[in-house]
Amino acid sequence: RKEVEQDPGPFNVPEGATVAFNCTYSNSASQSFFWYRQDCRKEPKLLMSVYSSGNEDGRFTAQLNRASQYISLLIRDSKLSDSATYLCVVNNHDYKLSFGAGTTVTVRA
């Protein structure tokens, strides 16, 4: 089983729509969780950390479900600029961050 699994998508949504997707992780001892955003041919950039109580940053909401070992990302009121690949990242031990292969979101006008 892969350490971090994501639905590759693509999720094609119209502007203004809400889109949500999950990421599952295999190590129940995982300590911290993040969402990164990667634009085509660019480097990944930290979007947000994911906290146990769930957290929001503008139109983005992240949730953690430790019992079922998944995290989620929800994007409200999608913008064209939200089109990107979203990488799920799990910290299992010290410096060993495990990356998912990414979920591609395409927002159309």
Next chain:
Amino acid sequence: ETGVTQTPRHLVMGMTNKKSLKCEQHLGHNAMYWYKQSAKKPLELMFVYNFKEQTENNSVPSRFSPECPNSSHLFLHLHTLQPEDSALYLCASSEVDRGNEKLFFGSGTQLSVL
């Protein structure tokens, strides 16, 4: 000035060439990383340096040789590479904070091995 600068942006090399990738971070971080990203695959951790000491070497072939002269600079020396080594190579840095490492990436080097 960006936080993590990486050069070159693009590199084409033959299998017999020797080249080096360079990374510099201006964030005062104490850990630096090399990752490999192949198409449609997750980022693969190659090497980690923490306070200039190599703490991770993820079974990377010896044709990849890292060098970390100080906490701000990181190199990846390449020699006798194979076509399957063609990928995006990303440098990153972080402040070591057990369980909460947030990575800051350079813009990457798109490497093509002919």
